Amino acid sequence: xxxxxxxxxxxxxxxxxxxxxxxxxxxxxxxxxxxxxxxxxxxxxxxxxxxxxxxxxxxxxxxxxxxxxxxxxxxxxxxxxxxxxxxxxxxxxxxxxxxxxxxxxxxxxxxxxxxxxxxxxxxxxxxxxxxxxxxxxxxxxxxxxxxxxxxxxxxxxxxxxxxxxxxxxxxxxxxxxxxxxxxxxxxxxxxxxxxxxxxxxxxxxxxxxxxxxxxxxxxxxxxxxxxxxxxxxxxxxxxxxxxxxxxxxxxxxxxxxxxxxxxxxxxxxxxxxxxxxxxxxxxxxxxxxxxxxxxxxxxxxxxxxxxxxxxxxxxxxxxxxxxxxxxxxxxxxxxxxxxx
Amino acid sequence: xxxxxxxxxxxxxxxxxxxxxxxxxxxxxxxxxxxxxxxxxxxxxxxxxxxxxxxxxxxxxxxxxxxxxxxxxxxxxxxxxxxxxxxxxxxxxxxxxxxxxxxxxxxxxxxxxxxxxxxxxxxxxxxxxxxxxxxxxxxxxxxxxxxxxxxxxxxxxxxxxxxxxxxxxxxxxxxxxxxxxxxxxxxxxxxxxxxxxxxxxxxxxxxxxxxxxxxxxxxxxxxxxxxxxxxxxxxxxxxxxxxxxxxxxxxxxxxxxxxxxxxxxxxxxxxxxxxxxxxxxxxxxxxxxxxxxxxxxxxxxxxxxxxxxxxxxxxxxxxxxxxxxxxxxxx
Numbered sequence: 001x002x003x004x005x006x007x008x009x010x011x012x013x014x015x016x017x018x019x020x021x022x023x024x025x026x027x028x029x030x031x032x033x034x035x036x037x038x039x040x041x042x043x044x045x046x047x048x049x050x051x052x053x054x055x056x057x058x059x060x061x062x063x064x065x066x067x068x069x070x071x072x073x074x075x076x077x078x079x080x081x082x083x084x085x086x087x088x089x090x091x092x093x094x095x096x097x098x099x100x101x102x103x104x105x106x107x108x109x110x111x112x113x114x115x116x117x118x119x120x121x122x123x124x125x126x127x128x129x130x131x132x133x134x135x136x137x138x139x140x141x142x143x144x145x146x147x148x149x150x151x152x153x154x155x156x157x158x159x160x161x162x163x164x165x166x167x168x169x170x171x172x173x174x175x176x177x178x179x180x181x182x183x184x185x186x187x188x189x190x191x192x193x194x195x196x197x198x199x200x201x202x203x204x205x206x207x208x209x210x211x212x213x214x215x216x217x218x219x220x221x222x223x224x225x226x227x228x229x230x231x232x233x234x235x236x237x238x239x240x241x242x243x244x245x246x247x248x249x250x251x252x253x254x255x256x257x258x259x260x261x262x263x264x265x266x267x268x269x270x271x272x273x274x275x276x277x278x279x280x281x282x283x284x285x286x287x288x289x290x291x292x293x294x295x296x297x298x299x300x301x302x303x304x305x306x307x308x309x310x311x312x313x314x315x316x317x318x319x320x321x322x323x324x325x326x327x328x329x330x331x332x333x334x335x336x337x338x339x340x
Numbered sequence: 341x342x343x344x345x346x347x348x349x350x351x352x353x354x355x356x357x358x359x360x361x362x363x364x365x366x367x368x369x370x371x372x373x374x375x376x377x378x379x380x381x382x383x384x385x386x387x388x389x390x391x392x393x394x395x396x397x398x399x400x401x402x403x404x405x406x407x408x409x410x411x412x413x414x415x416x417x418x419x420x421x422x423x424x425x426x427x428x429x430x431x432x433x434x435x436x437x438x439x440x441x442x443x444x445x446x447x448x449x450x451x452x453x454x455x456x457x458x459x460x461x462x463x464x465x466x467x468x469x470x471x472x473x474x475x476x477x478x479x480x481x482x483x484x485x486x487x488x489x490x491x492x493x494x495x496x497x498x499x500x501x502x503x504x505x506x507x508x509x510x511x512x513x514x515x516x517x518x519x520x521x522x523x524x525x526x527x528x529x530x531x532x533x534x535x536x537x538x539x540x541x542x543x544x545x546x547x548x549x550x551x552x553x554x555x556x557x558x559x560x561x562x563x564x565x566x567x568x569x570x571x572x573x574x575x576x577x578x579x580x581x582x583x584x585x586x587x588x589x590x591x592x593x594x595x596x597x598x599x600x601x602x603x604x605x606x607x608x609x610x611x612x613x614x615x616x617x618x619x620x621x622x623x624x625x626x627x628x629x630x631x632x633x634x635x636x637x638x639x640x641x642x643x644x645x646x647x648x649x650x651x652x653x654x655x656x657x658x659x660x661x662x663x664x665x666x667x668x669x670x671x
Contacts, residue, residue: 055458
């Protein structure tokens with residue numbers, strides 16, 4: 001009987017771990033059917049093939065149209081580790097494209113992923129968090145993450161997860177908390193983040209400061225930040241070696257100093273000298289944030305006295321190429337020289 | 341299955357339909373023979389055949405030999421036809437490797453590079469997106485912070501204004517209260533200024549302030565005086581009454597005495613008798629004439645201050661009374 005395989009030796013460039021792709025438009029539907037088959041090996045091979053195809057945005061679009069996501073959602077709960085890992089990888093690759101992100105939001109994949117937060121396999125967890133991170137960059141995605149009530153578990157994970165996953169979680173939190181902060185505050189995010197501010201890794205510190213920035217940009221977030229005495233820690237971070245950490249810390253201070261208590265605790269922690277140093281550096285990213293923080297401090301009488309001596313630092317900032325910085329410097333000078 | 345058996349079965353199969361046919365009733369095909377004749381079946385073929393009921397059977401067997409290995413095909417070298425020709429391909433004659441390999445290489449490298457570019461583009465797109473997002477976020481945060489600062493400032497100023505306004509209102513209210521208090525105080529003072537004199541005058545009028553001696557005289561001396569006067573008057577009245585009764589008794593006696601001798605001169609005597617200028621007979625005459633007036637007199641004999649009603653009949657009485665009172669006063 002004739003068979004499609006001509007000789008007993010397979011051609012040299014076929015990957016035995018991948019399913020054979022049908023030609024043209026038939027590839028994805030066939031893979032869809034193979035995903036639903038009862039045999040483990042077929043499913044795994046289909047997933048491997050899918051991983052390769054999903055780098056192409058057109059294939060992503062086609063896959064979503066066919067309805068791959070329902071099958072993938074079912075596979076997320078499969079007992080086999082490889083299948084889960086590959087499924088999460090496929091979803092992550094999908095979320096890298098805009099079409100994929102929208103498809104994931106509309107099919108409610110985010111809530112299906114909540115079960116994988118406690119997965120024993122590291123790679124599955126990492127992929128899951130990568131998916132959340134990518135989704136949170138979109139406003140609707142962040143809303144989806146909030147709606148799936150993911151914030152309390154994520155805050156809990158802050159204390160227990162590995163480092164690289166921690167970075168992903170912090171990024172996700174930063175984007176989600178920009179929208180709404182109440183759930184995180186209820187879960188005790190400020191305390192957890194305060195602990196992370198002194199982490200040995202600079203990336204985690206800068207991200208933690210970024211999350212605090214987002215929290216304190218909301219009015220109800222400012223109070224816990226002042227109450228839990230995060231401001232002295234942030235002031236100490238201003239002198240950190242990593243510029244990203246400095247920038248995020250200055251940004252967090254910029255928001256937290258709007259409240260009177262914040263201002264008084266910042267004055268008590270002597271925030272002005274490090275902030276002035278940041279302003280003086282021409283190329284630092286923290287310049288803008290530091291100028292804004294100093295503007296806030298200039299509204300206090302004792303802050304104004306101290307800053308009157310340093311107005312020339314601000315005048316230098318007026319020549320900064322970025323227009324935002326120049327404007328900020330102008331308003332700072334105005335605040336310093338204001339007479340009641 | 342054994343070949344002879346199979347053959348037997350086949351024979352049996354062949355015989356079965358023959359038997360069937362024999363058992364079937366012969367259908368009348370040919371008509372019955374005419375009388376005296378017989379139908380006889382006759383073979384009409386070229387060669388006569390002996391027909392009998394049973395078929396002569398002979399069993400025969402046959403068997404193939406054991407399989408022997410196929411002997412190897414003898415080498416077949418076909419007869420040589422044609423000529424022998426040799427050729428040698430020098431380098432560069434069949435094809436130019438460098439030129440020919442170009443398209444193949446191009447495809448290979450092109451595909452690889454394309455794939456790599458796709459991946460790099462993906463990542464770069466994402467990195468660009470992120471950088472863009474970061475810049476936007478920074479800008480947004482800065483603006484937001486500015487907004488919050490201004491909001492805070494505004495809130496503070498508004499609160500300050502509100503506080504000052506409330507203070508001012510409080511001040512006005514206190515001022516108003518104070519002026520009212522002062523006005524009330526002045527008014528009350530003026531009102532009460534002549535309170536004391538009026539109070540005193542009222543009290544004085546209602547007799548709260550009294551001269552103790554005067555009061556003493558009034559409360560004690562005068563009643564005593566009046567009671568003494570009353571006593572004296574009563575004594576006088578008593579005396580008069582007694583006198584009256586005496587005179588009455590005397591007169592009655594005399595009347596009784598003189599009623600035995602009714603003499604006109606006697607009747608004048610009692611009429612005359614009351615005319616002696618003695619105070620007492622005068623009084624008795626008065627009494628006789630005014631017997632009915634005694635009680636009135638007694639009644640009208642009251643303390644000094646009161647005046648007695650003047651009686652036109654008893655003007656004499658009045659005069660005598662007045663004389664009596666004058667007597668009293670001289671006493």
